[in-house]
Amino acid sequence: xxxxxxxxxxxxxxxxQDVALRCDPxxxxxSLFWYQQALGQGPEFLTYFQNExxxxxxxxxxxxxxxxRPEGSVxxxxxxxxxxxxSAVYLCASSLKRRGETQYFGPGTRLLVL
Amino acid sequence: xxxxxxSPQSLHVQEGDSTxxxxxxxxxxxxxxxxxxxxxxxxxxxLFVMTLxxxxxxxxxxxxTLNTKEGYSxxxxxxxxxxxxxxxxxxxGPSNTGKLIFGQGTTLQVKP
Numbered sequence: 001x002x003x004x005x006x007x008x009x010x011x012x013x014x015x016x017q018d019v020a021l022r023c024d025p026x027x028x029x030x031s032l033f034w035y036q037q038a039l040g041q042g043p044e045f046l047t048y049f050q051n052e053x054x055x056x057x058x059x060x061x062x063x064x065x066x067x068x069r070p071e072g073s074v075x076x077x078x079x080x081x082x083x084x085x086x087s088a089v090y091l092c093a094s095s096l097k098r099r100g101e102t103q104y105f106g107p108g109t110r111l112l113v114l
Numbered sequence: 115x116x117x118x119x120x121s122p123q124s125l126h127v128q129e130g131d132s133t134x135x136x137x138x139x140x141x142x143x144x145x146x147x148x149x150x151x152x153x154x155x156x157x158x159x160x161l162f163v164m165t166l167x168x169x170x171x172x173x174x175x176x177x178x179t180l181n182t183k184e185g186y187s188x189x190x191x192x193x194x195x196x197x198x199x200x201x202x203x204x205x206x207g208p209s210n211t212g213k214l215i216f217g218q219g220t221t222l223q224v225k226p
Contacts, residue, residue: 003157004157031212033212033213033214035214035216040218041218042118042120042203042205042216042217042218042219043203043205043214043216044216045213045214045215048211048212048213050212055212056211056212056213059213091158095212101163102148102160102163103148103160103214104157104160105150105157105158105159105160106157107155107156107157108157
């Protein structure tokens, strides 16, 4: 079956530009997670949705980062006024229910801010 | 601060060698320990989820063990093949949240 998909796969933005990253989870998966992976590091948690409710946004690094999942399926991560330190791979994952279950990852969006 | 450490950071082995990596995680507030394999330009692939102390899981030539009391997990690859070349990530799942806390990964390169 179809896995988690993310678009775009690559994004080059000029500093100060707004970007929107899309995640299509596996159909029927309740939970959706966003992670950020900087070069040479492991993925770091950004935010978590259960259906359309954003239950944890403790990992969002600043108020320039905003995520939504309005209908409980597709999610968008928006970064306003991008900075060079936002350059990273942004990974989306979904799981059937909640904690302890396997999270299925998309291929990520590689963002480069110049 | 919850910290997950993986060692070694990178590893180069010859085809046919067996190898193992270590993941250290907090021994308190434990719910699950996950292992992923991540090949370049692909999605991270789930290998194992382990929840019970003493758990051992196996998938082909890859196996993993879990010690929640002392906070470590080992991943073993028997008879490494070039297609095993990837970054192996472990992730700790705390009991009070759905998020995963990842280590920095071990990058394995298997030479033919």
